Amino acid sequence: MHLKVRERGQIFEDKIAKDVDELLYWIFSGITFSMACDFELKNRIETQDCRRMIFEKQNELLKKLNDDWQEREIECQTNILKNYPIDDFAGLRASYCSKLRKKGYSEKDIEKIAYKKYPFK
Incomplete structure (x- = not known):
């Protein structure tokens, strides 16, 4: 079984499932992520x-469907967070950077000022 996901004519994902369960996991992982x-x-x-909220909600939804799918998703999320740790100030920092950009600050100064006000935790 082959799963291809296209977005605007470009192939976004192209996977071959070894069984129906794997294919269903991929499908419902995508659906629950969108819902989350x-x-x-x-x-x-x-x-x-x-x-934080997205992963929690997705795990809640997947658990209602299949405990094994939830466990697989938690493993994927853990790997994502190893490479891209939680940053609770990311949204605030991005908004602040946008305001500084509109005021004409350079990108170098924006980064310094924004990370001083909203440090990476």
């Missing part, structure tokens, strides 16, 4: 890395 993103957007906490 919608949930986070409606319930956003500005001082919290959005992935």
